[in-house]
Amino acid sequence: MYRSGHYGVALLAYAPVLYVLGSLGRVVAAGAGLALVLALTPLPDADHDVPLISHRGVTHTLLFAGVVGALVGGAAWLLTGPAGLALAPDQAVEVTVGAGGFAAFAILAHLLADALTPMGVAALWPVSSKRYSLGLTPADSTVWNVGLFALGVFATAAAVVSSTPLA
Template structure:
């Protein structure tokens, strides 16, 4: 899948999280999470910049998704521990969860969204590597199909708009 398709799938998968955060009254967290997912969703394709790493190899796996989430958690834990005492704040939160937990979720979801988009293509992905090199695919479209890429992007925008609307309605009604 190309960039627009990956962005669309990332938006579709993040939309329920963003809508939930919005319904709880955490607009900043909802927007920050969405921005983070969009920013990181292309991370697995950095494999094309690395020597000796095949495209859709180790960076297109569930272990890589866990690694990205773990690194996000570790970095934000270290940063919040370092700056918290300096500014007199001991416990950081993004919406209803801690900053490290939120960062880990965003990082993991970003990679999972990328994998989901690539599952649509005939090449598929070996999500269970290194346990298995079997590639999984739904073989619905080629990665370079412009119609599919922009349709997925439009679906992501639509899903985000609908969940933002519903989240705002729930917030206004005070039902969450």
């Protein structure tokens, strides 16, 4: 999948989360989560630029999603915990878990987008090398990439509008 398709799938997958957080009045968390998801969704494709790492290898696994989530969560803790901004403990934990969760979500959205293609992903590596694929579209399909992006933008807009009180 190309970058626009990855962003589209990420937006589409995040729209329900955005709706729930917006409905609960957690607008800052919803926006911060969206920003983090969009920032990290392309990360697995950094393997194109790293020697000795094959494309759709280790960076396209559940393990990688967990590692990225843990690293981002750890960074959030360092920034907000006792040694950082020293937020109230419950707030620091909320930011830490939220940031780590949104980071892992971004990688999972990327894997989902790539699973739409015939090449698929070996999501369970190193436990299994089996590739998972829905085989719906080639990665370079302009129709699918642009279509997924448009659908993701629409879903995101619908989530924002429907979760915002009219009063």
